[in-house]
Amino acid sequence: MRVTSSLLIGPLLLLLLASVEMRPGKDKGATDKLTRNRMRGARRHSRSGPSRPVAPDCSELTESGDVFIDCQDRRLTTTPTSQTWSQKPKHLLLARNKIKVLREDAFSGFESLTSLDLQQNQISLVVEGAFEGLTRLKTLLLQHNRLGTLSEEALIPMPNLRYLRLYDNPWSCVCAMDSLIRTLQVPSNRNLGNHARCAGPAWVKGMKLKQIDPRLLCMETLPGDNQTDPTNPVDPIPIRTKPDATTTCHTYLFPQIRMDCSNRGLTEVPAGIPEDVVHMDLSHNSIRHLKAKNFQGARSLRTLDISHNNLEHIDKASLFGLLHLLELDLSNNSLRFVHYGVLEDLYFLSKLKLGDNPWVCDYSIHYMAYWLQLHSKVRHSGLWCQSPPEHTGESVAEYVYSYNKECPKDRQHSRSDEDQTDPELWNTAMEVQGELEELEPSHLRGPQKYQIIRLS
Numbered sequence: 001m002r003v004t005s006s007l008l009i010g011p012l013l014l015l016l017l018a019s020v021e022m023r024p025g026k027d028k029g030a031t032d033k034l035t036r037n038r039m040r041g042a043r044r045h046s047r048s049g050p051s052r053p054v055a056p057d058c059s060e061l062t063e064s065g066d067v068f069i070d071c072q073d074r075r076l077t078t079t080p081t082s083q084t085w086s087q088k089p090k091h092l093l094l095a096r097n098k099i100k101v102l103r104e105d106a107f108s109g110f111e112s113l114t115s116l117d118l119q120q121n122q123i124s125l126v127v128e129g130a131f132e133g134l135t136r137l138k139t140l141l142l143q144h145n146r147l148g149t150l151s152e153e154a155l156i157p158m159p160n161l162r163y164l165r166l167y168d169n170p171w172s173c174v175c176a177m178d179s180l181i182r183t184l185q186v187p188s189n190r191n192l193g194n195h196a197r198c199a200g201p202a203w204v205k206g207m208k209l210k211q212i213d214p215r216l217l218c219m220e221t222l223p224g225d226n227q228t229d230p231t232n233p234v235d236p237i238p239i240r241t242k243p244d245a246t247t248t249c250h251t252y253l254f255p256q257i258r259m260d261c262s263n264r265g266l267t268e269v270p271a272g273i274p275e276d277v278v279h280m281d282l283s284h285n286s287i288r289h290l291k292a293k294n295f296q297g298a299r300s301l302r303t304l305d306i307s308h309n310n311l312e313h314i315d316k317a318s319l320f321g322l323l324h325l326l327e328l329d330l331s332n333n334s335l336r337f338v339h340y341g342v343l344e345d346l347y348f349l350s351k352l353k354l355g356d357n358p359w360v361c362d363y364s365i366h367y368m369a370y371w372l373q374l375h376s377k378v379r380h381s382g383l384w385c386q387s388p389p390e391h392t393g394e395s396v397a398e399y400v401y402s403y404n405k406e407c408p409k410d411r412q413h414s415r416s417d418e419d420q421t422d423p424e425l426w427n428t429a430m431e432v433q434g435e436l437e438e439l440e441p442s443h444l445r446g447p448q449k450y451q452i453i454r455l456s
Contacts, residue, residue: 063255066090071097072117082109089113091254095141096120104129115139115254119165122146128153139163139253148172148199152179166196167247171209173198175218182214195247245270251277261285262305269294276300283329284308290318303327307353310334316341327351331382337364343371355382361391361399369400 057074060067067089071080076097092113099121107113111133123145131137137158147169155161171177184193198204204212248270249261258279261270266285273280275297287309295301301322311333319325325346335357343349352372359365365385372380385391391399 060085060089062087068093068254073097078103079106091115091117093117093254094121095252098122100124100146102126102130105132106130107134108132110134111136113137115141117141117252117254118145120144120250124148126150126154129157130154131157134158135160137161141165141253142169144168144250146170149174149176150180151176152183155180155183162191164192165251166193166209169196170199171196172200173204173207173209173212173217174201177209178214178217181209181212181217184209185214195244243268243270245273257300273298279303281305282309286310288312288334290314292317293320294318296321298322299324301325303329305329306333308332312336314338314342318342319345321345323347325349329353330357332356334358336360338368340367343368349375349378352378352380353382354380355384357382358386359383359396360387361385361394361396362388365396366400366403369396372397 057076058069058071058080060069062068067085067087068091069080069085069089070093072093073096076094076099078099079094079102089110090112092107092110092115095117096119099118100123102118102123102125104127106127107116107130110116113134114136116134116137116139119141121144123142124147126142126147128151131140131154134157138160140158140161140163143165145168147166149172150166155164173181180193183189184196193209196209198207198209198212204216243264243266245259245261248264248266249259251274252258252260256278257274257276258281259273259277260281262281262283262285264285266282266287268287269282269290273295277298278300280298280301280303283305285308287306288311290306290311290313292315295304295318299321302324304322304325304327307329308331311330312335314335316339319342322345326348328346328349328351331353332355335354337360368383372378372383383396385394385396385399
């Protein structure tokens with residue numbers, strides 16, 4: 001009996017030892033698999049072209065030798081953590097996210113930044129140490145957020161800050177804003193906080209932070225006065241009727257300065273377009289009339305989109321100053337023709353979109369056709385006759401060609417003295433000279449070589 005039990009215990013011990021040896025092997029295999037997956041993930045994040053993912057919600061790209069970290073439109077609620085970049089990033093783009101608070105050391109690991117774009121978030125609080133370490137930062141965009149107050153201490157870690165945008169925030173111009181307003185009004189800080197206005201209290205509503213007297217903010221008020229200044233009341237500045245481009249539109253500085261004014265309910269081109277804007281989008285508004293010198297200050301524009309506006313009239317000098325414009329989109333409007341001289345300033349235009357307009361093929365359309373003939377390098381599209389019915393669906397170029405081809409024949413039938421003129425001389429230099437003499441005033445005609453005097 002004892003022999004039998006010992007024989008049974010032996011195999012059981014062997015089975016237990018085998019199972020114990022197999023477990024570490026299984027764990028080791030799982031570990032190896034996890035390691036391989038991590039390595040694959042690391043390889044996926046290695047640089048393989050002009051754009052690559054560096055974090056679950058951001059991508060890295062290089063433009064003109066500068067490294068950009070693009071985290072725009074990613075629904076981020078916090079600032080991203082720093083990663084191991086291929087190069088040190090100079091620009092961090094966080095526009096159009098859902099960030100509400102900038103906490104202390106929010107940009108740790110981004111010490112090489114020279115620009116930081118935080119516009120169009122929901123930021124209502126900036127902790128004093130949020131920008132700690134950004135000693136090289138020159139541009140900070142905080143417009144279109146929910147900031148009510150901001151202390152000067154928040155800007156101290158950025159000694160090289162030269163460009164700060166704060167407009168379209170509900171600034172509460174109370175005593176807590178005293179230090180910031182004083183900083184913005186230092187003459188050397190001329191590009192900090194431009195266009196930002198007070199949202200309250202009532203006695204300073206609408207006033208620019210650059211213009212308000214900071215001494216009034218911390219004055220003691222009488223009980224029940226609700227932050228009014230009893231000694232020196234200030235009337236709010238009336239809101240201008242003409243929209244301002246800087247405050248109405250979204251401006252993106254990188255990689256090139258772009259101004260997005262689309263879907264803003266505009267009825268006219270906004271004023272104050274910055275001189276350095278390269279791309280401007282005015283599409284999907286209600287602009288019916290381009291007036292003279294609307295774009296006079298926008299000397300750097302390369303592309304201009306005015307499509308989907310029900311545009312009916314373009315004044316002669318409306319595009320004045322756009323000497324470097326390369327692309328113009330006038331499609332999906334209500335244009336029937338373009339006045340003579342409208343396009344004369346567009347020396348370097350290379351692309352022109354004209355589709356979905358009710359072009360009328362009569363003599364008024366000839367200027368556009370002739371201008372395109374003279375500027376053969378301009379790639380254009382959409383110039384088709386919509387009326388009158390006999391030319392509907394015909395290209396404007398074909399219409400003008402047929403018009404010129406039939407014109408001499410029409411002139412033959414309309415002449416009252418065709419019996420007195422040799423038809424073989426029509427359309428010759430002699431006939432042209434005769435027509436010019438008929439049209440030209442006598443005092444402007446050149447002297448005749450010969451003068452025939454009839455003697456009776």
